[in-house]
Amino acid sequence: MPEDERKVCRCVSEVLPAIRMLVSKDNLKTLKVRRNGLIEYFCESPRNQVAIAKPFTPDAIVYCKSNYLFLNDETPGQVLENAEELIPGFVNKFGYLPKVLLIKGIGLVSVGDNARQCDTILDVFEDAMKVAFLSQSFGGAHPMTQAQIEFIDNWEVENYRRSVAAGNASGRVENKTIVVTGAAQGFGEGIAECLLREGANIVVADLNEEAGRNTVGKFNGLAKSNRAIFVKTNVSEISSLDNLVQETVCHFGGIDCFISNAGVLRAGGLEDMTPENFDFVTKINYNAYFYCTKVVSQVMKLQTKYASSDYFADIIQINSKSGLRGSKANFAYAGGKFGGVGLTQSFALELAPFRIKVNSVCPGNYYEGPLWSDPENGLFVQYLNAGKVPGAKTIDDVKAFYLAQVPMRKGCTPGDVTKGVLYLMEQCGETGQALPVTGGQVMLN
Template identity: 70%
Template sequence: MVHLHPTAVNGLMCSRQAESKLRELFGDEHLYIPYTDPGYVLFKKVEEAIAAFRAKRGKEPSVIWLQNHGIFVAADDIEEIRRTYDHILAVLDKDVKTAAHGAAAGSKALQAYLQPEERPVPGRVIEILPALRMLVSETDEQKRLQLKTLKIRNNKLIEYYCEKKEHYIYISRPFTPDGIVYCKSNQLYIDKAKTEDILDDAKKILPFFRQHFGYQPKVIALRGLGIAAVGDNAAQCDTILDVFEDCIKIAAVSEAFGGPHPMTQEQIDFIDHWEVENYRRSIAAGALTGRAQNKTIVVTGAAQGFGQGIADELLKEGANIVVADLNSETGLVTVDEFNQKARSNRAVFVQTDVSKVASIEQLVYQSICCFGGIDCFISNAGILRAGGLEEMSPENFDLVTKINYNAYFYCTKVVSRVMKLQTAYGSPDYYADIIQINSKSGLRGSRANFAYAGGKFGGIGLTQSFALELAPFRIKVNSICPGNYYEGPLWSNPENGLFVQYLKAGKVPGAKTIRDVEDYYLAQVPMRKGCSPLDVSKGVLYLMDQCGETGQALPITGGQVMLN
């Protein structure tokens, strides 16, 4: 026996013609059970109906339909169950399409369901979702801010139901118990077009919603934007969106069967307070703990090397990670690896060229669509071209400066707008962070490496200046100055790694092999070790945790470089 909740099945079971249309399409061979509260009462109802079916027909029913719930199919083998489901769905699909050209020809919802089209989320979402996220994030009993994750989705069908209150009313009540468990029984619909009106409405309505229903909305429908899931974590957001979008599809399909038939308030109240569903809801929420729990962190240059290592460590601490990198092939592999070991948090990849403002704007847009905001932006992407005055070309100098210096400005300029919005709508103890991964070469000169060192020196100047400007907005700006990460590709790449470049440039006097270069650098570190991504991630977490410093350059060099 296999129990499922297919959209087409519930389009019929959640319609006004559920029983009559079932008889018309499948005759009396299928057993229909009117809605009954789940648990023992439903069990007895089904038991009695099966007994009556057996007495009348001399056999067991192979298909049982539950109003506002789903379907059971039983057979002697799996293949027979599969064939039965295929037949049922084919019959329903044909009838829905027939209705779309006949009795329900005027239903725009049904047409949108049958001809699905993706709709982009408008760009102004970056002015709305971060503020909404802060408004629904609350402090716990220990006065700690519990950040929510928001994710938005839009398509032709969602657009139809969200464009008018008269349309939205048809999806405002749950159709099935699953809708209540994962999306709660009440959602928030904001029927405003202008950004400032949306936020004004949200500030007024959300406290009332919380007080009246005893919880924050799991779904916020926004006219002209789409539906936003409000989750305790990213995994929950995915579930909320999938379940609520299925409810929307059910409403559309029901137009082929006389229109929607949602659950009654009495039925909704039973599910809302039933201990079994409350337990299922608690399990679905997922568990996540860590120093970066539910924070969204963007890491540029995170497809591989140092950036990948930092992002990996922050993922372990519960953060949602946005891997921003120019290398899409490697970046997608990295994100796939991240998501395989993530718990309730998630990682996404956004192809990004940090030397172009438009690309960074797209990065911020995608990050907000996926997670609802950006709590920490780590400017890590960088390149190095070693060489002295005679060897360094103007083209290489400009390239190094553009990536290592200019891009830090571009990133800060774009992401600080979002962070200002978050701190404006967030609690007074919420701070956002911008962290530049600098270098020990930003703290002291570097022979035959002036292009890199110059950009890093300048980066610390930017950090201090940005910090002064953004401090009033509770945005901390700091740099981390790591020592050498010998195991990473920046150093160990056999073709163009720093060991190879420094050997060719004669940066290490008397060095004849790559090993000579490595030994030379280890000898300069009092702790006799390189700097790992784990070391740097601990520095990142420290800078995020503390609220007493900004504009600082934190060396993580094993004692090789010490501040005065």
């Protein structure tokens, strides 16, 4: 039996985000793709699909229902054209949405109420494929009879089991898929954790593989029926972002919100700043926000084209108070962040007709995060050692100096920023804004 992993076609990003919307007219679904030698055997040949058209076991019906949709078209355009007719037809005929799709070139696709359910559907249906494949040596497959199928399909206990397996958690971003760049640590990690607790599927997209995988391990320990994955990503490379989109679509079926958070800081005045450091900061804080939006907006445009008219996608940039007010001896950072607000406004104008909102959140300083509090390289230690704060003898003195500049006398936390993010996602009356979350340190005109 062929069981080796096979590559999913790159065209998956041109198909699945649209199909996810076609099956999400009432509730947002999660889709997941699996492809290996066995799946390919059935996926690429309508003749072989006959053997898996009906369930073999009651369990298969409980988790996958008893009818499946096979899409055998050659091009993404044809698949979508057919899916637009076949999915409503399927619902009309059977009274429920398909939970299992087999798409030529792509593979086995589960349609779940959440990510956990998607895994179960894939496992159970792949088992059915194994039965169908192996039974060829014993005279062929023997599916359940129509009477048996109908009995199970309407079995109350089984319906109950199905609803329990689906989970019943409901958060403010339940079942949304949210990509957070730079989420291995710091603000990104904290924001991603808050959103995970609100029910989102999270993609941690970070250069730092070790920290990113640890963060995702922790997230999956906290998750209910949602899931987190890590995708090693360099936001300053388009090819890496293409891979991020492909992986996200294969795991969750689309992207509802993209949070451009990865950022770097190299402080310095005009005499110290090198062109190399200036370019480095600009490339990640400014250019990469353009790269991210260029790549992710394609998927989002496809989604909103096939979604109901009340569906909006979001791109949210984590900017800074330094994007609203100059920062002494820190112009590479402030300049890139100011530019980010210009990009946000311009992207918002371009993407509004596609129901994609684009906004920035401008946090104040996150004093508990590693940027400030790292015991070796944190800004508190650096500023103490450099004598930047007059008269400061301890880290607490440096901290007190900075807190004194905040009217609310507190640093900004990931929880504060997430409240801003949730507001921006939930509303649909505003785009192109830069929302300060600074404890009153920066106020808008």
